[in-house]
Amino acid sequence: MSNKNLISEFVRILGKENVMGEEADRQAYAYDSAVLPPVVPALVVRPTSREQLSQTIRLCSRHGLPLTVRGSGTNLSGGTIPSSSQSVVVVTNGLNRIIELNARDLYAVVEPGVVTADFAKAAAREGLFYPPDPGSQAVSTLGGNVAENAGGLRGLKYGVTRDYVMGMEFFDAGGELVKAGSKTVKCVSGFNLCDLMVGSEGLLGVYSRIILKLIPPPAAQQAMMAIFDTVETASEAVSAIIANRIIPCTLEFLDNFTIRTVEDFRHAGLPVDAGALLLIEVDGHPAQVEDEAEKVKQICNQNQAKKIQVAQSAEEKDLIWQARRDALPALARLKPTTILEDATVPRSQLPAMVSKIKAIAEKYRLTIGTFGHAGDGNLHPTILTDKRDTEEYSRVEAAIDEIFDAALGLGGTLSGEHGIGLAKCKYMEDETSRATIEYSKRLKSVLDPKNILNPGKMFGGKADG
């Protein structure tokens, strides 16, 4: 940022230690976890109070400076990459207090920079359960989870972040405080602004406080691993489990390539000749868990499972989930660049989607491992490449286009849980319609007339404020 007076205004609001203007510091906020070109912002600020946050937004608004809010920068769709070289990056990890954790009314009030796993642990200490568990939960912030409507492994039974946001306070584009939702279970006062704000990817406001729902934890769990010869039989088993009115808390899928890669990495004795693995966990009341686990076992058997391993101890359970936790790290080690997609299809279309991904991998001569949340049709085709190899990378880009085409063709969606950001905005009209885009843009232009809130994301367009 060349304007010295402007920088000193930020310093006056935030203190010297929370304003980063040196080039080396700014270059460290030019990226997130998406494989996209970096954009170096003009300034990085780190407010540590609601008041500082409000004044920061007011200052940006007054000077028409675009701002991108960033938690831990683990976004997989480029949502936290600065919109332009004029952008101010607002880091929220200094706003990381759990303000209230109410075990009587089952809610918590948090600041946006609280780390997801820290919050889940704090809830567990009170004997409560916060189910959303995105893969990055050890570092991701709740503000980021809400902005992206993050999911996780428990989506099938427990839903996603949206299902736990009861209310919030956020600053509008002028820095004025807006209140949405409530601490009560029921609340119909006014528009449902809260749901509008969830998944808004920083385009409509800046969260300052979030009210999250907590639930009682399940008393018992049972994990198991079912081995199948083909993706089709595994997928039939998934459908049959749901058709039998059983909703497992987790129902995960690994394809053959992922199984082999994980086994090479961990040597835990996974069946490398299996076509697919299902990792299943049921939870609830102990009697119900016992009953459902038995039924799931029968259903897998009826659907030609080659073998079913039911965890008999905490160690065995951990071993089963270790295979799932290893999927991404094991794949990521094969090649320098890892592109993790999250195209999602109706559950019944899982085999069709898996075979389309396989065909796309062959067509473009690429290595793609597929794993993911079979229970909710949210797959993670993971493309392994080297971004330095420009010829291969152009094939990667073409393959991604086709993966999204395939998902939409099967009645699915571009993104189950990673968001649209920069990476997927060009496909948005394919999933929705021209009118949908126009409607969203009109909404944005009214709520953010100067176009300063994370411009250029979600439906593209002008990014420089």
Place this chain on the structure above:
Amino acid sequence: MADMRELVRMLNELDEDMVQCVRCGMCQAVCPLYAETGRETDVARGKLVLVENLSKEILRDPKAVKERLDKCLLCGSCEAACPSGVKVMDVFLKARAIITGYLGLSPVKKAIFRGFLSNPDRFDGLLKWMARLQGPFSRNINETLGSSCARFMAPVVGDRHYLPIASTAWHKKGRRNFKQPDGRGVKVAFYPGCLVDKVLPRVADAAMKVLDYHQVDVFVPEQIPCCGIPALAAGDRQTFEHLVQKNLDIFDKVPFDYLLTPCATCTATIVKLWPMMTENLPEATRARVQALSGKTRDINEFLVSVLNVGPAGMPTDPGRSVTYHDPCHLRKSLGIIDQPRTLIKAAGGRELVEMKEPERCCGMGGSFNLQHYEISRKIGGKKLNCIAATGADTVATGCPACMLQITDLLSHAGLSVSVRHPVEIYAESISS
């Protein structure tokens, strides 16, 4: 090397390692420094980006990169937790060496490393001189800990509560040759490391007692050069290589089965960093490095894994307990987790009570503590709380640097918890 092109060329040699980072940001969960500051340039992902940008000339400010790269505990928490297996320590240490080569070593560091560290006799002389001075200038603070602080505002010591420097380096008295050069028993060379040698000689005494008890034949040379880590951390490859060479010349002369050290950092440096950072040396030297490195063991690991010292159902006294802090350079660098605990249990007397997050870095980080004392203390504050919460009367850890940091933390908090190396605890049990 004052040529920017040469700097860029050398940094590009790290490209294969740097490109492995997929920017997932999981290092943010484990970095003790980032937990305090929340700044991206303090965590591995940010630092890797800066080195990469410098190598691609996107950033043309080696000084700014060095400043940020140097602000790191080198605890290796990020590397141990990295989902993509990025060799973070390789990149950081090599980048520090390359950039320091370009910018030149600061005059103070140059004086310390090249003038004293690389010359063991002169280094001993300097410390002896400092040991004489410290009496009049410091006052005792805590009996249990044996800590002192400066009577007046000292420029370097500041507000630290430290253990006094020994008047004579331990090895001057401790040097010894094999009793039975041709005997068949296990033969070890003992390498105390500078901190044990000069500040915590009681740890070396305890090690000798234990090794004698187990009838291990021990050799201690009359000169013990530093392992080189302070120089390496500062990017001074010349001093580092000089020290490696000096050590090789001393230890190559004597045949032994293991080189033992009671210092986590020396062990990790010799085992991991020596082979990694001597790639450019002649083949013959590299072979010698590999041989010595392959024989080097942490003393806890040696006693438990080689001599099979184990918990023998030793009784514990009610009301007496000890807790254990995992040094980063044992746990994260070398995977040594159980052996020190086994040794403590084998001693009996005190019950071993685990603290919360025993693997959390104490914040010492060698010279990090000298340059960033306030942050180091803050990071240590979390460790202090974990120790205090156990109610243990003793805290054990297998690293003299951690021992100094924990002593400083406890002394400031006014706690009477004694700080011991597991070998000391085990040695005490032998006499009783």
